[in-house]
Amino acid sequence: MAPRKLAAGNWKMNGTFAALDQIDRLAADLPTSGCDVLICPPATLVHAMSARAAGKLAVGGQDCHAKTSGAHTGDIAAEQLKDAGATHVILGHSERRTDHAETDAQVAAKSLAAYETGLVAVICVGETEAQRDAGETLDVISAQLAGSIPEGATAANTVIAYEPVWAIGTGRTPTNEQIAEVHALMRERLSARFPDGADMSLLYGGSVKPSNAAEIFATPHVNGALVGGASLKAADFGPIITALSAA
Known part of the structure; x- marks a missing residue:
């Protein structure tokens, strides 16, 4: 089994x-x-988008x-996302880690909840500019991988x-x-820790756009992209998907 190509x-x-x-x-x-396609809209749109996209592309949550269940006002459970039609959920995005002070342990706990519900966890890692400038990138990524991915992770989930x-x-x-x-490091760490770690899909995210997509997808161990602003418009996201499909 080879890693699945995913445009998210x-x-x-x-x-x-x-x-x-x-x-x-x-x-x-x-x-x-050539590749799978996933859109993760705000929670208010998950149900409507999943109905609209049925059989065409996958829909996921953002957290x-x-x-x-329980007294957690404003939060959403993995089961509720699945009930609305989601198949995936993004976890540990840097904006969650920064804005909500999420820790690796919390991301791992959320990932377990996703697994137990049958959702695929899209677990995010990444260094800040200060960490990059200090030469700490690989140490930061290694620590986030170790702390954010729970036991039970597979290439399927x-x-x-x-x-x-x-x-x-x-x-x-x-x-x-x-x-x-960074992608070589991730592949090495995942392969060492999980039986099918060599088959887990690795995405790159960060200012991916039609003009640089093909070059990024030609990079070793890059199996797709997690795209922000460029995914809002079909005219921008479509060429990125086409580039990945052809990679």
Whole structure:
């Protein structure tokens, strides 16, 4: 089994029901084979998007609670996402780690909740600009991988996304050598820890756009992308999907 190629879009806190027409436009031009496509919209759109996208692309959530239910106002459980039609959930995104002070242990607990519900966990790791400048990138990534991925992770229930914090939404992109170095480290660590770690899909995220997608996808151990702003419009996300399908 080889890693599955995945083009994942993270809409973040963007989009209303009017934006769902982008799914129709995207689906109309999707490659017939070559890669999987996932969109993770705000929770308010998961149900409607999953109905709209049925049989065309997968839909996921952007976070879930580690608990199955309870007094957690404003949170959403993995089971609720699945009930709404989600098949995946993004966990440990740098914006969650920064804005909500999420720890590796919390990300691991949420990942277990996703597994138990049958969702695929898209677990994010990445270093800050200060950590990169201090030469700490590989140590930071190694620690996040060790602490954020729980036992029970498999190639079927886990996707790992490397998103250097300093490249998200800034227009800055690491060099191909920097991307390759981190992805090689992730593949080595995952292969050493999990029986099918060599088959886990590894995504790159951080200012991925049509103009640089093909070059990024040619990088060793890059099996796809987690795309932010460029996933909001079919005209931008479509060429990225096409580039991945052809990689």
